[in-house]
Amino acid sequence: MKHYVVLFEPQGIRVSVEAGTTLLQAQRAAGLLPDAPCGGRGICGKCRAALDGREVLTCRTAVDRDMTVTLPRSGPMEILTAGIAAAPRPDGTDRYALALDVGTTTLAGYLLDGRTGALLASASALNPQTQYGADVIARIQHALENGGNDLRSCALKALEALTNQMADQAGISPGEITAAAIAGNTAMHHLLLGIDPAPLTTPPYMPAVQEALELEPQGLLPIAGTIRVLPNVAGFVGGDTVACMTALRFDELEELSLLLDIGTNGEIVLGDRERRIACSTAAGPAFEGARISCGMRGAEGAVDHAALKDGRIACHVIGGGEAAGLCGSGLLDLIAVLLETGRIDETGLLRGGKYHLRRGVTLTQKDVREVQLAKAAIRAGVELLAWRLGRPVEDIRKVYLAGAFGSRLNPASACRIGMLPPCLENRVVPAGNAAGEGAKLCALCRDDYARSQALAAGTEFLELAALPQFQEQYLSALAFPENTE
Numbered sequence: 001m002k003h004y005v006v007l008f009e010p011q012g013i014r015v016s017v018e019a020g021t022t023l024l025q026a027q028r029a030a031g032l033l034p035d036a037p038c039g040g041r042g043i044c045g046k047c048r049a050a051l052d053g054r055e056v057l058t059c060r061t062a063v064d065r066d067m068t069v070t071l072p073r074s075g076p077m078e079i080l081t082a083g084i085a086a087a088p089r090p091d092g093t094d095r096y097a098l099a100l101d102v103g104t105t106t107l108a109g110y111l112l113d114g115r116t117g118a119l120l121a122s123a124s125a126l127n128p129q130t131q132y133g134a135d136v137i138a139r140i141q142h143a144l145e146n147g148g149n150d151l152r153s154c155a156l157k158a159l160e161a162l163t164n165q166m167a168d169q170a171g172i173s174p175g176e177i178t179a180a181a182i183a184g185n186t187a188m189h190h191l192l193l194g195i196d197p198a199p200l201t202t203p204p205y206m207p208a209v210q211e212a213l214e215l216e217p218q219g220l221l222p223i224a225g226t227i228r229v230l231p232n233v234a235g236f237v238g239g240d241t242v243a244c245m246t247a248l249r250f251d252e253l254e255e256l257s258l259l260l261d262i263g264t265n266g267e268i269v270l271g272d273r274e275r276r277i278a279c280s281t282a283a284g285p286a287f288e289g290a291r292i293s294c295g296m297r298g299a300e301g302a303v304d305h306a307a308l309k310d311g312r313i314a315c316h317v318i319g320g321g322e323a324a325g326l327c328g329s330g331l332l333d334l335i336a337v338l339l340e341t342g343r344i345d346e347t348g349l350l351r352g353g354k355y356h357l358r359r360g361v362t363l364t365q366k367d368v369r370e371v372q373l374a375k376a377a378i379r380a381g382v383e384l385l386a387w388r389l390g391r392p393v394e395d396i397r398k399v400y401l402a403g404a405f406g407s408r409l410n411p412a413s414a415c416r417i418g419m420l421p422p423c424l425e426n427r428v429v430p431a432g433n434a435a436g437e438g439a440k441l442c443a444l445c446r447d448d449y450a451r452s453q454a455l456a457a458g459t460e461f462l463e464l465a466a467l468p469q470f471q472e473q474y475l476s477a478l479a480f481p482e483n484t485e
Contacts, residue, residue, distance in 0.1 A: 007068045008032060023049065023058035023069055028131055034058065035074070037290035039133030039142055044290055048072060074299060079106045079124035083402070083432030085247035088117035090444040094179040096120070096172060098223060099439035100159060101240065102184035102192060103127060104136055104264050105288060105297065106404070107158055108436045110443075111166040114179060117444055121169035123162045128154040129191070134290040135264035136187035136236075140197045151191045160222055178225030180217070181443035183435050185265065186238035189229065204463070205235035212453045228442055228449050231456040234463075236280035239452075241267045243438025244402050245459070246452045248431065250276060255397035256389075258382065258424070261435070262328075262405050264288055266378050269459065270385040270396070276455075277385050279462040281377035286370040287328035287405050293364045296325035303330035303361065304408050308337050313357065323358040329408035334363055335371055336413035339480055346480045348372050375419035376477035381464060382420070383473055388462055393421045400431040407432050418481050 002019045006026045015030035024047055027034040038044035040059035047058040050070040058069070090097075094114035101108040104127065111121040129151050132142045143151055167174045182192070186207050190197040193215075199208045212231040217223045230239030230246075244259055245251075251273055259269040266283040269276055289295025296302050301324030305316040315330070317323045326334065334357060338344040343351050348368050355363045386393045399420070401409060411428040414420045420428075441448040464470045 004063050005066045006030070006063055009068060009070045010073070011071070017063055019062075019064060021063045023051075023056070023061045023063065023067075024131075026063060027058060027071075032071075033126060033128055034131045036131050037134030037138075037288075039138040041138075044134075046290070079108060079126075079404070083247065083434040083437040084429070085434065085437030085441065086249045088441055088444050089448065090115055090117045091446055094177075094225065096170075096177045096179075097443040098163060098166075098177045098180040098221070099436065099443040100162070100180065100182045101243070101433060101436035101439055102155070102159070102182060102188045103240065103435070104185060104188060105130060105134070107155075107162060108433060109159070109162040109166055110436060110440055111170050111177070112440060112444060114444060117440075121166035123165045123169075125158055125162060128158050134288055136185065139191060140187055140200060143191060143197055144201070148191055148194065148197070152194055155188075155192050156220065163221055163223065174222040175224045177223040179228070179443055180221060180223055180225065181228040181230065181439045181449065183230045183239045183243035183439040183442075185240050185267075186232045186235055188240075189232060189238055193229070200235045207232045207235055207238075212449070212456075230439070230442060230449075230452050233278055233456050233459050234280070234461040236265050237267050237278045237459075237461060240435040241269060241278065242452050242456045243436070243442070244400075244431065244434040245269060245276070245438070245455045246441055246448060247434045247438035248400060251451070251455055251458070253398075256391060256395045257398040257400060258385075258396050259400045259402065259431075260378070260382075260406060261402040262287055262378060262409075263403055264290070266381065268378070268381045268385060270382070270389060271459075275389065275460070276458065277388055277460045277462050279381050279385055279464050281381040281464065283374040283377045286374040287331070289325065289327060289331075291370045292326060292331060292367045294325040294361045295331065295367070296327055298327040298329075298404055298408065301325065302327035303334070303357065305410065306330055306333040306337055306357070308340060313337055315358065323361045325361060326357075326363070327408070328405045329410065329413075331363075331367070331371060332413045332417060332419070333410055335368060336410075336416040338363075339416060339483060342483065344368060344480065346482045348478070348480060371417070372478050372480075375417055376474050378419050379421075379477040380470060380473040383477075384464060384467060384470065385462060387469075394423050396424060397427060399424050399428045400434070401428055402431040402434040404433075406430060416481065418477060418479070422481075
């Protein structure tokens, strides 16, 4: 088979690949981290590059000669590492402890003093599995079709690099770390540990492994102690949600509280110390930018907030430079403003079919529809959890928004578009990376690790798709609230 050399600029990296290899595959072979939200299926249009003076999709362009390919520059991504949590209670038996939050989009790590709980170092990175798809479904499909070794390998290499980086920052050897905890959603859990994810794709969509695990570090992390892997609740309510509940001490909450972690999948927990129910909603990757025409993650150049000022739409851009696209919070703000001005009506119709926000940054009718689908799934989940508990949504006293999207989200915009009931607008508490905080607690204290297991076991799971009223609730939530002014 004939081979050709591909030069990737501006990185200056060359790689030799077989003829017929796609440029996306060549990027992976070169050790680059391509942006491929759809996993290379040619439907998202995000893997653009310049070849011979024209723009191409790398997943649809085969290598048939020596090539020079120019990749778009991308600013650093803002990765959320801080969050709210109960005070740590270290066992004191380990000199150093490690906590890892394995998210669908990002990885976050924390090196802790095992005796005091003090943070010694932290590190974060984009989850390299994003090159195989932005959402868990795309990655599971890739694993089923191609095996999960590439997904597992790239994630483990990234976690090893983060661990070594933090150990270096703290001036210790990774081998001095004798305790660790890992929190991740069910799909990340299975893919990282080499567990067959097939059960997540067929009814009843339950994990192949649900219980907590204590594993030896060989083949996983370059440390010397046991790794505590947090348990899963259900197929799409995993250890990250359990970690959030642990951080918030959900089993001690006196008031009815709602936990929302909105990413490529939406995990929702409603309850208090007496009873908790969880569900997952197929919100899709709209809030991560994958199916939005000018969508992007929360990186430099992303519009993360928009508001109406003096009759014009003012924007805030991460990094303060030119706007390059819309991240989730900016997308919600923009739609809320356009609803107020009448540019979008309650059915979701965008007058003119397109709105130009800034040069090169537009909102399309399809984008609006994607947001309607995502926000309707979240709203239906909230309403049906309240129904199952036999409580009106007005009884919810606190709404904890976990994750990067939740930390930036304007509650007024979320209520204006109908993603959250209006009565909850002033009850929102940004929880930050609560999953990472919960992982910290479990790394430092065996009692908190046991608490995480009790929380998982004591949390009921509601399968929304199995409810006769889900479809009706979902369809009714698609429309936007009418403008009452």
